[in-house]
Amino acid sequence: MGGKDQLPSWNDGAAKTAILEFVERTSEVPVEERVAVFDADGTLWCEQPLPVEADFILRRLAELAGTDPKLRDRQPWKAAYEHDKKWFGKVITEHYAGNDTDAKTLLGGVAAAFAGIGVEDFVAKSDAFLRSARHPTLGRAYLDVAYTPMVELLAYLEENGFTNHMVSGSGADFMRPITQEMFGIPLDRVIGSSTVLEYASGGRLTRKAKLGFLDDGPQKPIEIWSRIGRRPLLAGGNSNGDLPMLEFARSDRPSLRLLVLHDDAGREFAYTSGAEKALAEADKSGWMVVSMKDDFATVFGER
């Protein structure tokens, strides 16, 4: 394993060593079986103070409430219009604690926010947002909040015959405009939450005001199997919602289960809320915990 350091943004340590050894061991595995899956929010890029898609939707909901006063008394339009970030934070916290009541309200609003819009038009809106909006506190564009070491890991895996898939709780069509550019993951390897689509004779495909499925928790292994038809060798996540996906990795081949620990308040954020169960399982089962503070030599790249 001498020669050029292929993970220069990783500090030497147990995590880096485990990755290098894992990839070494998979050199005997048939290439088509070298499947890696990664959660997005909090694993490949920032999810604090709110997931990027939440910011996108917040702006859209505020825009809708701005033109329709009746919406200003109803969640989630009310919170968006009043810039009530605490309500959105509460939804996330409750979700990770297993209570999805407010998450459903939010996701209902999400689906309704773009109801009737053609799929290409939705992607264009997401594309425009992702290429212009900035992270609220980090002083960076959203295009620059990917974790450099994770992007390096994706490239390193691909060089070693892996196909990388994103398995995100965010919507697939929301992420797709930037996954190739930011993560080297092509559109057809982006798995995410879905909105029910409606096909109209003649070829038009539009979004309905209805959530299809929330790609989180047990839905992640279900979607991985349905889409890829294989269990992954490597699964990476950062929260309780990723636990089933990590469990789902193969046990009859070299495998790696990786949890990103947010312990770097100086360079990113420090939180374990919503990750308690996953961290306990990692501790119990010997899964690899990546400390952003200790294992990441750099967090964000320069552009």
Add this chain to the structure above:
Amino acid sequence: MGGKDQLPSWNDGAAKTAILEFVERTSEVPVEERVAVFDADGTLWCEQPLPVEADFILRRLAELAGTDPKLRDRQPWKAAYEHDKKWFGKVITEHYAGNDTDAKTLLGGVAAAFAGIGVEDFVAKSDAFLRSARHPTLGRAYLDVAYTPMVELLAYLEENGFTNHMVSGSGADFMRPITQEMFGIPLDRVIGSSTVLEYASGGRLTRKAKLGFLDDGPQKPIEIWSRIGRRPLLAGGNSNGDLPMLEFARSDRPSLRLLVLHDDAGREFAYTSGAEKALAEADKSGWMVVSMKDDFATVFGER
């Protein structure tokens, strides 16, 4: 376009010329946009006298009715146990005519037939069947009922930068054991009808007795978009259920819409039942109709 004939199993004619010209025109299209989608049953391999998956399920239902007499009075177990192929034929005919009542009964039986089975075990059962069972009338193994010219077309497209996807009404996990070997289509590019899956803590994933979605008609473009995130340049089918998928092909790029016409009773089968609307649309819109009799120099390969 001189040199080696890359489609030797195609007779010279309008269809072959249209394919060669289409591929030539797409050389300017970015490689990642070169997406082709193909129906399976009746487009890439035989679907008469019954789709291959129907034979698989028939045997399983008969096996279940053999061990549980109560099932012998209920469809679809009754028809399977009595080898009542007419009932299954009726389901298909009604389905193509837009009546899915019996199709739902059948698919309910299908889902129940493998309920509680782990996804890997189901794939193993399908694999064993597809590698051993023979077509009931053609004197060939199922592994040998792919249409050679279509397999050639898939390879020709791939050589020219296309990614080929199967978009089948049959189940994805049923098809997956043989799609790479027979069609050069990897597991993660197989889209098909789905069964609801259940994830159990610890990593086990099993099939429930419930159909997820039937990947036919308008569901095909919906799945194509959800899975691939792009409209295809080329869409190939053979029946009314493929019509929305063909309509869905891009109109702002070179595109090709292809319908396989079963008009060769001598070498395969002759039928237009279930394809009337698609053929009428092809006639109206100038879609390419491939005559098996006239355009296919050979239908099936030698092994």
